[in-house]
Amino acid sequence: MHSLPRIWLSPPHMCGREQDFIRNAFETNWIAPLGPNVNGFEHDLRDFTGVKHAAALSSGTAAIHLALIMLHVKPGDLVICQSFTFSASANPIVYQGGIPVFIDSEPDTWNMDPELLEKAIIACQEGRFSDLGNGLIHSHLKPQKPKAIIVVHLYGMPAKMDKISAIAEKFDIPLVEDAAEALGSRYHGKACGSFGMMGILSFNGNKIINTSGGGALLSDNEEYILRARFLATQARDHAPHYEHSQIGYNYRMSNVIAAIGRGQMTAVHERIEARRKNFERYRQYFQVINQRGFDVHVLLEPEGFYSNRWLTTITLAPEKNRGVGREKIRLHLEAQNIETRPLWKPMHAQPVFSDSLRYSNHVSEHLFENGLCLPSGSNLSDADFERIFRSLDQVFRG
Ligand SMILES: *Cc1c(COP(=O)(O)O)cnc(C)c1O
Numbered sequence: 001m002h003s004l005p006r007i008w009l010s011p012p013h014m015c016g017r018e019q020d021f022i023r024n025a026f027e028t029n030w031i032a033p034l035g036p037n038v039n040g041f042e043h044d045l046r047d048f049t050g051v052k053h054a055a056a057l058s059s060g061t062a063a064i065h066l067a068l069i070m071l072h073v074k075p076g077d078l079v080i081c082q083s084f085t086f087s088a089s090a091n092p093i094v095y096q097g098g099i100p101v102f103i104d105s106e107p108d109t110w111n112m113d114p115e116l117l118e119k120a121i122i123a124c125q126e127g128r129f130s131d132l133g134n135g136l137i138h139s140h141l142k143p144q145k146p147k148a149i150i151v152v153h154l155y156g157m158p159a160k161m162d163k164i165s166a167i168a169e170k171f172d173i174p175l176v177e178d179a180a181e182a183l184g185s186r187y188h189g190k191a192c193g194s195f196g197m198m199g200i201l202s203f204n205g206n207k208i209i210n211t212s213g214g215g216a217l218l219s220d221n222e223e224y225i226l227r228a229r230f231l232a233t234q235a236r237d238h239a240p241h242y243e244h245s246q247i248g249y250n251y252r253m254s255n256v257i258a259a260i261g262r263g264q265m266t267a268v269h270e271r272i273e274a275r276r277k278n279f280e281r282y283r284q285y286f287q288v289i290n291q292r293g294f295d296v297h298v299l300l301e302p303e304g305f306y307s308n309r310w311l312t313t314i315t316l317a318p319e320k321n322r323g324v325g326r327e328k329i330r331l332h333l334e335a336q337n338i339e340t341r342p343l344w345k346p347m348h349a350q351p352v353f354s355d356s357l358r359y360s361n362h363v364s365e366h367l368f369e370n371g372l373c374l375p376s377g378s379n380l381s382d383a384d385f386e387r388i389f390r391s392l393d394q395v396f397r398g
Pocket residue numbers: 058059060061062085086088089152178180181201202203204213214215
């Protein structure tokens with residue numbers, strides 16, 4: 001058995017205020033998928049992101065699903081999605097019967113490569129699906145303009161939003177921003193989640209703020225948010241009885257969960273600061289390691305990019321590091337009860353999407369093979385860091 005407690009990748013970090021809001025929900029008997037905490041949490045999110053309207057929902061996945069419903073994604077429609085991401089970015093496309101077109105990453109942000117995006121849109125419009133295959137034939141598809149673009153700010157690093165937005169505008173395709181990992185990240189001063197026609201956030205157990213599970217849809221367009229609330233509460237028409245003229249969903253956040261969110265939002269600035277400090281500690285550590293002849297990379301912020309540093313990640317090629325690769329580090333740290341995790345496996349390489357359309361440059365595959373996420377909780381202690389660095393020292397000493 002392990003004598004030392006586990007150091008988690010990104011554990012919950014409550015601030016104490018959550019319970020005041022929860023107590024208030026109980027005292028006022030607002031135990032429902034609506035109530036003052038839901039309104040309050042939505043207000044906090046608007047305030048923090050600068051987006052005009054927000055709907056608190058049961059998950060980030062539900063938020064993406066509703067966004068695609070509102071953009072009228074229907075069976076057979078093509079939807080462009082960043083390949084290097086968590087499966088929740090892409091699954092809602094399939095819920096709608098849509099066909100994902102996965103776009104690979106560019107090396108300096110690890111997010112959607114704008115050049116590949118443009119090429120893929122043109123290939124879709126011209127029906128050149130052989131350009132988007134992996135040797136498979138997509139002869140059944142008709143030339144068409146993609147219905148939406150889902151861009152992701154992975155690990156908190158903003159995507160190149162000027163270029164991505166310009167392409168979306170040029171081809172007149174609505175942009176959905178998956179900012180699940182990027183609450184507090186900014187691109188030239190503007191909040192991630194505020195660029196697209198809609199943006200989504202997640203508050204699941206390991207995100208930068210955590211409601212035990214939850215998400216939000218953001219938009220400057222009030223119509224979308226009103227409609228999202230309507231669809232998320234079973235699409236009840238205005239009537240004294242239960243009347244439905246559309247298919248609805250049960251996707252609303254409860255007032256008790258929103259209480260946790262309100263408490264968490266009182267500490268959001270400190271959480272981001274703490275995560276950014278984690279990154280800085282790791283960066284300095286690996287700078288010293290590299291002075292000893294290793295070649296470990298951290299992802300730096302390009303000019304104008306501000307990352308919340310949700311997770312600190314490293315990449316290293318074993319052939320340039322005396323045989324030390326991400327698996328060697330992962331297994332060694334795991335044996336000392338320290339959790340790390342390989343970078344996301346790109347969607348186009350997932351078994352479930354093996355025959356999907358994709359525009360690949362192999363950047364994300366390379367990242368998956370050589371990259372590792374390090375413990376990045378906002379509540380990591382100095383003692384935790386000592387343990388982590390001691391373990392890493394052992395790996396790099398050989
Ligand atoms: C966490 C996450 C989601 C999904 O959010 P849930 O709230 O867990 O449904 C979507 N996209 C990305 C990139 C995520 O990391």
